[in-house]
Amino acid sequence: MSQFEFKTTGSAVSSYIKNENQGVGLESKISLLKNDLEQVAQLPKLGVSIRRIGDVKLYPFTDFFKGFEKVDAVRSTFGGKTDEVLEDLKVEFFSFKYGYMAVSDVDGHLLISTHHLKNSEFRVLYLDIVHELVHVKQFMEGRKLFNPEFEYVDNPTEIEAYRHAVKEAKRIGMRDEEIIEYLKVEWIDEDSLNRLVTSVGLKVPQK
Numbered sequence: 001m002s003q004f005e006f007k008t009t010g011s012a013v014s015s016y017i018k019n020e021n022q023g024v025g026l027e028s029k030i031s032l033l034k035n036d037l038e039q040v041a042q043l044p045k046l047g048v049s050i051r052r053i054g055d056v057k058l059y060p061f062t063d064f065f066k067g068f069e070k071v072d073a074v075r076s077t078f079g080g081k082t083d084e085v086l087e088d089l090k091v092e093f094f095s096f097k098y099g100y101m102a103v104s105d106v107d108g109h110l111l112i113s114t115h116h117l118k119n120s121e122f123r124v125l126y127l128d129i130v131h132e133l134v135h136v137k138q139f140m141e142g143r144k145l146f147n148p149e150f151e152y153v154d155n156p157t158e159i160e161a162y163r164h165a166v167k168e169a170k171r172i173g174m175r176d177e178e179i180i181e182y183l184k185v186e187w188i189d190e191d192s193l194n195r196l197v198t199s200v201g202l203k204v205p206q207k
């Protein structure tokens with residue numbers, strides 16, 4: 001759902017993944033060693049060392065989310081590749097309370113807040129997954145998920161994902177007011193929310 005968590009935790013997550021990927025190949029090992037030496041060189045000054053490779057724990061998407069391969073809103077995203085994509089999809093959990101779900105712009109896996117997973121309403125999680133899977137597809141197509149040129153609600157990749165989720169929200173019987181409530185997130189102000197509401201084809205409620 002959000003690009004927000006990437007602004008706060010995402011860069012850390014991405015750099016973990018990037019560093020882990022550097023583990024392949026002799027040349028990169030040498031450059032890692034060089035980095036280590038550079039760190040060691042700074043030791044006398046600060047008296048600390050930093051191990052720069054953190055493991056990212058990934059779980060199969062299907063261990064947590066069952067039956068999504070049968071949902072039309074998901075099948076329309078991936079077409080004939082639906083089963084394959086969901087079988088291969090991985091999930092990483094983070095315990096940060098703020099932020100909900102996102103897709104890694106490094107390798108396209110899902111990131112989910114354990115707090116959100118445990119406490120949010122079922123249909124919110126359902127719609128978030130429908131939304132995030134659009135980002136998974138966008139990532140597969142090589143599209144840029146996090147685009148600093150745009151505000152969150154104006155990012156074309158977000159608008160596409162939100163439109164898709166809103167269509168599904170209507171199909172499962174949610175009323176417009178409920179959908180607008182679903183679209184509200186802490187990091188967007190009223191103007192941005194109204195732009196998003198309009199972008200997904202809903203009417204901004206009159207006060």
Ligand SMILES: [Zn+2]
Nearest residue numbers: 001002158161
């Ligand atoms: Zn999104």
